[in-house]
Amino acid sequence: MEKLKVGVVFGGQSGEYEVSLMSATSIINAMDKSKYDIVPIGITKDGRWHVFLGDVSKIQDGTWVDEAIPAFLPPDTGYKCAITLKDGIETRYHLDVIFPVLHGPHGEDGTVQGVFELMNIPYVSSGVGPSAVCMDKVYTKKLLKQEGLPVVDFKVFYKKDLPHKLTEMVEEVEKSFGYPCFVKPANLGSSVGITKAHDREELKNAIMHAAEFDRKLLVERFIPAREIECSVLGNDDPVASVPGEIIPSEEFYSYTAKYFDGGKSKLLIPAPLAAEETEKIRNLAVRAYKALDCTVMARVDFLISKITGVAYINELNTIPGFTKISMYPKLWEASGLPYKELIDRLIELAIERHHQKHALKLTL
Incomplete structure (x- = not known):
């Protein structure tokens, strides 16, 4: 069977650039090389696109740029590839599916999703609209509130x-x-x-x-609360993982506490919740996912009041972290879906969604 050619896109013009490098390194290392030909595609902090064919470890430490070849992805349905030009020689790297590992603006907010839509290529992410809405915490809260779902004032x-x-x-x-x-x-x-x-x-x-x-x-x-997260996976019939709880090393789960505290923050998986609380969180996670029309994957973050026990939806992350310490894959692993199989499932869902959309009429 011919291998799928997967473009893993990382980096980007975002304050979460370094997190993206860590996530992409974990994903590439975990991907089944007997199933996939991987084309790492890096975006620099100033928005330059490159194909990187060097040692994967250089992605995480940020030195990938030194060996990268300038590239572009034509927003034209006739190409479906990354194109490089080096020493006068053009090379095309065909892509069957794209796995964007871009956190924050210019990656998780519908912008690159629009490029992939123009290319008419499957991608591991929600579509343009849901990506844009979930990236914007204000729109997210307003829409969830309109759907009768609980959010903090x-x-x-x-x-x-x-x-x-x-x-x-x-x-x-x-x-x-x-x-x-x-x-x-x-x-x-x-x-x-x-x-x-x-x-x-x-x-x-x-x-x-x-x-x-x-x-x-x-x-x-502010509400004194427990921080609970739940991973959701799927298209038309999404399912939720077991919830997990974060015990931050700082006053709240800051950027430093998430990625650079040397493991002082604790992740409790599964979260120590009563059975009915667990089911409530899972149901709310799926309801929020559907309300915002997410597809493929998202992580839903909650705050549970330590005083009233009320669960509030804090936000949805349509491209959650995929580092070795990230909650999204850890929660699925605890739910019986190992990291490597999770990646397979995400790619399958991306292709499934693409086929569904491609089958729709564009004209009368």
């Missing part, structure tokens, strides 16, 4: 109003839910740019800090 502000309306923003937050509270850029993941503010001065600094990363800012009510 929040306020939305805009960078254009800074600094002249900063005091008004602070007063609005204080009047609505007070301290402490969380301040977040609307369109980043991995806790980049997030601050927990305990007083007025910290809130002002947190809003200005978040505005360095996004034009739209989210401020959320």
Whole structure:
């Protein structure tokens, strides 16, 4: 049987560039080389695309760029390949499916998904619309709330109003839910740019800090909560994994705590929940996944109040982390689906979704 040619796309113009390198390295190392011919495609921090054919370890340490060959993926259905030009010689790397391992803006937000749609090629991700919505924490919360799903109280502000309306923003937050509270850029993941503010001065600094990363800012009510995550997999009939719980090494699960704390944060898999709580989380995860029209995969993050026991949906990640310590694959492994088989299943789902979409009429 002929091997599938899989383009693994990593890096990108995002604050989560380094996380993407770690995820891509784990995926490439785990992929069954008897089934797949892998074409690593790296995007630099300034948005340059390359094919990289060197040692996989150089992806994670960031030195892959030194050996990479400039490339482009034509948004033309007649190509379905990555094209390089070196020393006057053009080389085409055919692609049957693309596995984007891009976290954050310009990767998880529907932008590259649009390129893959124009190429008419299967890709391991939700489509353009769901990717864009889930990347934007504000849109996510508004749509989930409209669907009757539980979300924490929040306020939305805009960078254009800074600094002249900063005091008004602070007063609005204080009047609505007070301290402490969380301040977040609307369109980043991995806790980049997030601050927990305990007083007025910290809130002002947190809003200005978040505005360095996004034009739209989210401020959320703080609730003392357990952090629970659940992995979802599928297209029309998605299924949820066992939930897991995060015990962060810091006051909350920050970027540093997630990736660079030397294993001090704890992952409890499965989460120590009563059977009925576990089923509630799994059901809510699938409902949220369907409500936002996700496909292939997503990780749904929850906050369970330590006071009331109410479970709130925090966010959905359509391209969750795939590092060796990441929750998404770990939760599936605990649910009976090992890492390598999970990758196979994700590729199958991407191809299935592509075939379904390709079968639709485009004209009358």
